[in-house]
Amino acid sequence: MIPVTPTDLDQPTERLAMALLDWVVVKDTPEGRRVGRIVECEMYQGPHDRAAHSYGGRRTERTAVMFGPPGYAYVYLIYGMYHCLNVVSGPPGAPEAILIRALEPLGDWPEAQTPRQRDRLLAGPGKLCRALGIDRRYYGHPLWQPPLWLARPDTPWPSYQIARGPRIHVDYAGEAAEWPWRFWIGGHPAVSVKSVPAFLTGPQTESTPRR
DNA sequence: ATATAGATGTACT
DNA sequence: GTACATCTATATT
Numbered sequence: 366m367i368p369v370t371p372t373d374l375d376q377p378t379e380r381l382a383m384a385l386l387d388w389v390v391v392k393d394t395p396e397g398r399r400v401g402r403i404v405e406c407e408m409y410q411g412p413h414d415r416a417a418h419s420y421g422g423r424r425t426e427r428t429a430v431m432f433g434p435p436g437y438a439y440v441y442l443i444y445g446m447y448h449c450l451n452v453v454s455g456p457p458g459a460p461e462a463i464l465i466r467a468l469e470p471l472g473d474w475p476e477a478q479t480p481r482q483r484d485r486l487l488a489g490p491g492k493l494c495r496a497l498g499i500d501r502r503y504y505g506h507p508l509w510q511p512p513l514w515l516a517r518p519d520t521p522w523p524s525y526q527i528a529r530g531p532r533i534h535v536d537y538a539g540e541a542a543e544w545p546w547r548f549w550i551g552g553h554p555a556v557s558v559k560s561v562p563a564f565l566t567g568p569q570t571e572s573t574p575r576r
Numbered sequence: 577a578t579a580t581a582g583a584t585g586t587a588c589t
Numbered sequence: 590g591t592a593c594a595t596c597t598a599t600a601t602t
Binding site: 407409416417418441443444445446447449451464466489490491492495532533534535537538 | 596
Binding site: 418423425426427441442443444445446447 | 583584585586587588
């Protein structure tokens with residue numbers, strides 16, 4: 366498991382969002398190491414993106430980290446009970462971030478008893494944070510360092526296609542609600558919400574599930 | 577299978 | 590007060 370470097374995380378946001386689908390999230394806990402492959406994410410590109418917390422250049426205590434250098438964690442609380450993990454992207458001053466929406470569990474996940482439970486365990490931004498124990502304590506954490514970091518897989522994934530389409534739950538965002546800024550692995554069973562992609566890129570043409 | 581309602585805390589008109 | 594980058598339990602096709 367090779368940790369990513371700050372340089373790896375310094376890419377244009379759209380490219381980084383697609384690159385994330387090649388990486389894993391690692392969290393070291395007292396109970397052991399937990400690993401999940403990123404299979405779904407969404408980019409938020411303030412200040413012109415009405416769906417972004419940083420829309421209009423709004424800089425608050427909550428959004429401050431988005432205005433800093435890339436590769437740090439933006440963690441926020443949603444609906445009073447769930448946390449969401451984002452990777453800050455773009456150069457300082459560009460308040461952009463990528464929301465990690467779903468992971469495929471790799472290795473040991475004792476709380477998942479059946480294959481079905483395993484597929485759904487990390488399917489959703491709130492669920493994966495709960496399962497990984499991610500909360501506001503990780504706000505601003507550099508994502509190339511333990512105990513929470515991004516890494517390259519030990520062995521390359523089988524060939525996969527990247528699907529993209531509109532983001533989830535941003536209908537209030539006007540025109541921005543339709544921008545295809547959600548990315549996922551086509552046909553992957555751990556993706557949070559099934560939807561028809563607006564675009565597909567990658568070697569596969571048949572719609573066969575891939576892990 | 578899909579459709580609700582309800583939980584909860586922080587950020588913001 | 591209202592909205593929210595959500596999820597689960599329960600009810601209803």
